[in-house]
Amino acid sequence: AQSVAQPEDQVNVAEGNPLTVKCTYSVSGNPYLFWYVQYPNRGLQFLLKYITGDNLVKGSYGFEAEFNKSQTSFHLKKPSALVSDSALYFCAVRRSSNDYKLSFGAGTTVTVRA
Amino acid sequence: GAGVSQSPSNKVTEKGKDVELRCDPISGHTALYWYRQSLGQGLEFLIYFQGNSAPDKSGLPSDRFSAERTGGSVSTLTIQRTQQEDSAVYLCASSNYREVHEQYFGPGTRLTVT
Numbered sequence: 001a002q003s004v005a006q007p008e009d010q011v012n013v014a015e016g017n018p019l020t021v022k023c024t025y026s027v028s029g030n031p032y033l034f035w036y037v038q039y040p041n042r043g044l045q046f047l048l049k050y051i052t053g054d055n056l057v058k059g060s061y062g063f064e065a066e067f068n069k070s071q072t073s074f075h076l077k078k079p080s081a082l083v084s085d086s087a088l089y090f091c092a093v094r095r096s097s098n099d100y101k102l103s104f105g106a107g108t109t110v111t112v113r114a
Numbered sequence: 115g116a117g118v119s120q121s122p123s124n125k126v127t128e129k130g131k132d133v134e135l136r137c138d139p140i141s142g143h144t145a146l147y148w149y150r151q152s153l154g155q156g157l158e159f160l161i162y163f164q165g166n167s168a169p170d171k172s173g174l175p176s177d178r179f180s181a182e183r184t185g186g187s188v189s190t191l192t193i194q195r196t197q198q199e200d201s202a203v204y205l206c207a208s209s210n211y212r213e214v215h216e217q218y219f220g221p222g223t224r225l226t227v228t
Contacts, residue, residue, distance in 0.1 A: 036219075041221075042221060043118070043205065043219040043220050043221040043222055044205065044207075044219040045219070046216050046217070046218065049216065090157065092157075100145065100147075100162055100164070100170075101147075101159045101162065101170070101173070102147075102149075102157075102159065102217065103159070104149075104156055104157035104158075105156070106156045107156065107157075
C-alpha cells in the first residue's frame with residue numbers, strides 16, 4: 001500500500017502568488033515526514049522535516065509545511081513563489097523511528113511563471 | 115564541504131552486460147542508501163548500510179542486483195546481466211548517525227540499457 005500520496009502531478013502558479021504542494025500519508029503511529037526538491041539535472045535536496053513538536057515547520061528557501069494529524073496531511077507552502085522555485089517536489093515518510101527507509105510520493109512538478 | 119558524489123554521471127550499456135555504479139558518501143556519514151528513480155515507479159528504496167551492521171537488502175528488485183560498502187565509506191552497486199527495465203537514475207544518499215533523519219543525496223547515475 002502506498003504510504004505517501006501527492007494528488008497533483010503538476011502545480012502552476014504565477015510568480016508572487018502563494019504556492020501549495022499537497023501531500024497525504026497513510027502510515028499509523030507518529031510518522032517522520034519530509035519534503036525534498038529536485039532541480040533539473042540535480043540530486044534531491046532536503047527542504048524540511050517534521051519529527052515532533054510544532055505542527056508548522058520552516059525549511060530552506062522560504063518554504064514551510066504544516067503537519068495535520070487529523071487529515072494525515074503535510075502540505076508544503078510558500079507565501080510568495082519565485083520562478084526559481086520551479087522544480088520537482090517529493091514528499092517522503094519514514095514509518096517509525098526504527099525505519100530508516102524513506103518512502104516517496106510520486107512527485108509534483110511545480111512551474112512558476114513570470 | 116563536499117557532498118555525496120556518484121560516478122559515472124551517465125552510463126549507456128548493452129542488454130546483458132554488467133555495470134558498476136559508485137557512491138562516495140559525505141565524510142563521516144555512517145549510513146548509506148541506494149534508491150532508484152524511474153518513470154512510472156517513482157523513487158524506490160534499494161539497499162541500506164549502517165556502520166558494520168548487515169545491510170538491509172530488502173529493496174533490491176532481483177538477485178542481479180548487489181551492493182557492497184568497503185571500509186564503511188565508498189559503496190558500489192552492481193547490476194549483472196542488465197535488462198532494459200533497469201534503465202533509471204540510481205541515487206545514493208548518506209546520513210549522519212546522529213542526524214539520521216536527514217538524508218543527503220548525490221546527483222545520481224543515469225543508466226540506459228539498450
